[in-house]
Amino acid sequence: MSYATQKLAEEKVFKDPVHRYIHVRDQVIWDLINSREVQRLRRIKQLGTSYLVFHGAEHSRFNHSLGVYEIVRRIVDDIFHERPAWDESERLVVLCAALLHDLGHGPFSHSFEKVFHVDHEVFTREILLGDTEVNGILLKVAPDFPKKVAEVIAKTYPNKQVVSLISSQIDADRMDYLQRDAYYTGVSYGHFDMERILRVMRPVEDQVVIKSSGMHAVEDYIMSRYQMYWQVYFHPVARSAEVILRKILQRAKELSESGYKFEQPPTHFMAFFNRTFHLKDYLALDEGVLMTYFQLWMQERDPILSDLSDRFVNRRLFQYVDFDPGKDYRKLGELSQLFRKAGIDPDYYLIDDSTSDLPYDFYRPGEEEERLPIHLLMPAGEIKELSRSSQIVDAISGKRRTDYKLYFPAELLIDGKKKAVKQQILQMLREGGV
Ligand code: CA
Numbered sequence: 001m002s003y004a005t006q007k008l009a010e011e012k013v014f015k016d017p018v019h020r021y022i023h024v025r026d027q028v029i030w031d032l033i034n035s036r037e038v039q040r041l042r043r044i045k046q047l048g049t050s051y052l053v054f055h056g057a058e059h060s061r062f063n064h065s066l067g068v069y070e071i072v073r074r075i076v077d078d079i080f081h082e083r084p085a086w087d088e089s090e091r092l093v094v095l096c097a098a099l100l101h102d103l104g105h106g107p108f109s110h111s112f113e114k115v116f117h118v119d120h121e122v123f124t125r126e127i128l129l130g131d132t133e134v135n136g137i138l139l140k141v142a143p144d145f146p147k148k149v150a151e152v153i154a155k156t157y158p159n160k161q162v163v164s165l166i167s168s169q170i171d172a173d174r175m176d177y178l179q180r181d182a183y184y185t186g187v188s189y190g191h192f193d194m195e196r197i198l199r200v201m202r203p204v205e206d207q208v209v210i211k212s213s214g215m216h217a218v219e220d221y222i223m224s225r226y227q228m229y230w231q232v233y234f235h236p237v238a239r240s241a242e243v244i245l246r247k248i249l250q251r252a253k254e255l256s257e258s259g260y261k262f263e264q265p266p267t268h269f270m271a272f273f274n275r276t277f278h279l280k281d282y283l284a285l286d287e288g289v290l291m292t293y294f295q296l297w298m299q300e301r302d303p304i305l306s307d308l309s310d311r312f313v314n315r316r317l318f319q320y321v322d323f324d325p326g327k328d329y330r331k332l333g334e335l336s337q338l339f340r341k342a343g344i345d346p347d348y349y350l351i352d353d354s355t356s357d358l359p360y361d362f363y364r365p366g367e368e369e370e371r372l373p374i375h376l377l378m379p380a381g382e383i384k385e386l387s388r389s390s391q392i393v394d395a396i397s398g399k400r401r402t403d404y405k406l407y408f409p410a411e412l413l414i415d416g417k418k419k420a421v422k423q424q425i426l427q428m429l430r431e432g433g434v
Contacts, residue, residue: 003028004092004141014066018180022070028092028141029069032099035133036283041065041102043286047181048108049241050232052315054185061102067176071198072098072165075172079201086203087159092141094162097152100134101166101173103127107287111245115253116272118282125150126279160206160372168372169360170197170210170218178224181232189227192220202377209377212389218374219392226359226396234355236405240317243351243407248294248308251348255302264296304348311409321429323352323406332406335428342413342421349409356402360386360393 006027014022024030032038041062050057072094080086104123106112113119127134128150138146151157155167165172175194182190200214210218252266253273268289271277297309311317325332332352339346360374374386387394408429413422 016063016067016070018067018176018183019070022066023073026092026095028137029095029099031137032096032134033066035137037103037127037132037134038062038065038099040283040286041105043288044105044107044109045287046177047185047232048110048238049245050185050235050238052241052317053235053237054187054232056186057181057184059180059184061105064177064180065099065102067180068101068166068172069095069099071172071176071194075165075198075201079198080203083203085205086161090159090162093145093148093152093157094165096138096145096149097162097166098172100124100128100149101153103134106282107285107290108242108245111242111249115246115249118272118277121154123279123282124153127283128153130279132279161203161208164208164372168208168374170221170374174225175221178221178228181228182224185232187228187231189231190224192224193217194221197221204377204383207372207375209375209383210386212376212378212384215376215386215390218386219390222360222393222396229357229359230401234357234403236320236403237317239353239355239405240320240407241312241315243318243353244308244312247348247351248297248305248312251302251305251308252293252297255305260302263300264293266293268293304345308348316411318349318351318407319410320405320407323404325352325354325404331428335425338421338425338428342418342425344409344412349412351407352404353407354402354404356400358398358400359396360398 007025008027008030012024012030014024016022024033039062042060044061045051045057046059046061046064047054047057076086076091076094081088101124102120104120104125104127106118106120106123109120128138128146129135135146138149148157152162152166155163157163167173175197178190178192179194182188196217197210197214200211200217202209202211249269252269255262256266256270256273266273268281268285271281291313294309294313297305298313300306300309323332332350336346336350339350344350376384376386376389378384387397406429413426
């Protein structure tokens with residue numbers, strides 16, 4: 001028997017709070033789960049800094065990756081199996097892509113990627129194709145198999161049915177994270193009838209469609225996604241922690257470049273500071289490593305690095321006000337000057353941050369996150385794009401919502417010296433418009 005079709009002597013199951021059980025029968029999947037690069041995902045939280053707001057949200061990218069795998073496994077083994085429009089030989093590649101789709105995520109991905117201008121998708125590709133345990137396992141399937149898995153994740157794989165199970169507007173990735181993040185944060189949004197959606201998914205020609213009888217379950221899914229974004233993913237307090245994290249990394253980089261003598265030198269970050277990093281430098285990082293640095297940096301002589309680290313570790317976060325950079329750009333300049341006058345460095349203590357989402361869209365050429373639309377299979381066999389059948393979805397289609405905030409350390413503005421300037425700052429912040 002070839003490695004690609006080899007089954008375990010006995011099925012393995014993982015207990016999972018969202019899907020109850022995750023089933024593994026394939027030797028390849030079992031070996032991948034036990035590889036170093038997949039185990040590393042246990043040390044990276046799925047929701048980054050959100051645990052500082054929702055204390056239950058400590059689940060890892062490992063949890064989520066297994067969940068995405070399980071959803072795809074159910075689709076291909078229980079729903080698509082033996083349907084003429086589904087090519088059975090795609091089973092293993094889509095299962096592997098599901099399990100490995102987030103492999104390149106690093107510690108606190110969003111902040112880390114912003115500061116060091118790296119991209120987790122590039123690392124995913126490097127882990128799949130480079131000198132890693134994951135690559136060794138995939139190579140045993142076939143010489144071109146690692147490349148195929150990488151293509152599915154990069155959405156360039158020729159069979160679009162396979163691609164859309166991993167990344168479309170209703171894919172296994174989103175279906176898992178919405179439910180999982182709802183479960184661990186404890187919010188009441190994010191729940192929808194996934195069993196129903198899976199049952200009405202159909203492979204046709206070059207796509208996966210939803211039988212029109214499942215439209216209401218899909219509407220519910222889109223609404224949960226919409227609400228999760230505003231209630232959880234864009235939470236302004238979690239973003240405050242992200243802002244501080246970005247500033248810690250930025251300060252450490254700046255100090256290192258200016259020749260500052262660290263008590264605890266930023267050894268693990270040097271390759272990222274001077275952009276000479278390789279995959280092994282990236283894989284050596286996880287959230288435990290970063291937290292250790294922040295703990296130690298609380299004792300640094302540099303007051304900014306030590307203060308920011310203390311803020312992150314002990315959750316002394318920045319306050320925020322609504323801020324529209326289009327309207328209030330000049331005010332931001334004035335505020336920066338007042339911060340300087342008050343002896344507070346605005347580069348580290350006055351930060352504007354924006355975030356946005358598009359709840360559902362049917363056609364977005366050239367957008368950074370172009371995703372396949374949701375198509376309904378009508379009773380007579382024709383195919384109709386979702387927003388043309390659903391008024392609810394039509395109402396929120398294509399409307400990008402952006403949230404702008406301005407972050408600052410409120411308590412530094414209240415006590416101590418330079419009272420008049422500080423009062424002027426508080427007045428401006430309170431006035432709105434900013
Ligand atoms: Ca994911």
